[in-house]
Amino acid sequence: MTSAGGGQEQRIEELADEAGTTVRNIRLYQERGLLQPPVRRGRTGFYGPAHKQRLALILRLLDRGYTFATIEELLIAQRHGLTLTQLLEVESVRADRRTAGPRRRRLPKAGVEAVTGFELPEELLDRGTAIGLVSEFSSADHFLADDYMFKLFRELIMLGVDEDGLDRIGTMFMEGQSMAAQAITVLVETLRDSGVSQAVIEKRVTGILPGAGAAARVIFLSAVQTLLTEKHGFRKA
Structure with missing residues (x-):
């Protein structure tokens, strides 16, 4: 079957056979957020050239000994054009957070953009400040120093949520937390x-x-x- 873009579409069994992996592994990569879900037509999912390329990349990285967590970070970096230095800086903040307990830590110079790929709106940062998530007024560098917020935004980005969607979700999340705290x-x-x-x-x-x-x-x-x-x-x- 040929897609609208001229590429060949495949069912999951065909994709697995051609890539030299299993259907179970492909579904696992989707559950982990590494591989995009298929295009659904009725009850059947179809995979196009982009799926095939991403799957080949995942298999190469796994073959070289990379973990799922590391592959996640590399795919985030690829999507947002981050440098390896920025990626390692963000990872170092996560490591510090695990060993330093609940105390907030400052993100590196890359700041929030090293995670989201864009600058957060002032209104969203203000709401974070109001509930103590941001340690300085309108300081984007502190917004994702909270490990829960970091993981939330990372997962949303891996799922393909764009800048506008992240802004809306973040705003609703902050408003809800502020209301509940009252x-x-x-x-x-x-x-x-x-x-x-x-x-x-x-x-x-x-x-x-x-x-x-x-x-x-x-x-x-x-x-x-x-x-x-x-x-x-x-x-x-």
């Missing part, structure tokens, strides 16, 4: 109205935060699953 104000004000001292309030509020964070995560995942099922036709988990 709920703690009710607890603080209730305790103050009851005449509880500042020291006791701080102790009680700090003690409740881990449980509140876990509850917020469960609520978020439940709401997302409902949205995916009802609006997007996902199967119930």
Whole structure:
């Protein structure tokens, strides 16, 4: 079958046979975000020349001993035209983050652009500042120093989300976190109205935060699953 661009399309079995790998491996590479999903026509997926080239690259890198994680980083660098130095700088921040505990660390000179490939909007950085994610006002260098944000943006980029999409997702994420954090104000004000001292309030509020964070995560995942099922036709988990 010939694609609109003139390239030959293949089913997954044909692609695997020609590349010298297995269908299971191809599906694994897709699950890892290394290989783009096929073009669906009905219940059948078709793979074009771009899939074939990417698969060949993945297999060459694996044959040379690269891990999936390293291949992920190399593909991000390729997509956004990053230099090897920039890529290594970002990786060093991740290593520092793992060994330094929860303390935020400053990204290298490449800053946020070494991860996203573009400059984040001021409005998004302002929202990050408002909830303490950014340690300096409108400082893009600090935005992804938080490991969770780094991983979130990295995964979105690997999935092919463009600059506008990342901006929208980031904005909604920040607004949601800011709104949720305001709920703690009710607890603080209730305790103050009851005449509880500042020291006791701080102790009680700090003690409740881990449980509140876990509850917020469960609520978020439940709401997302409902949205995916009802609006997007996902199967119930």
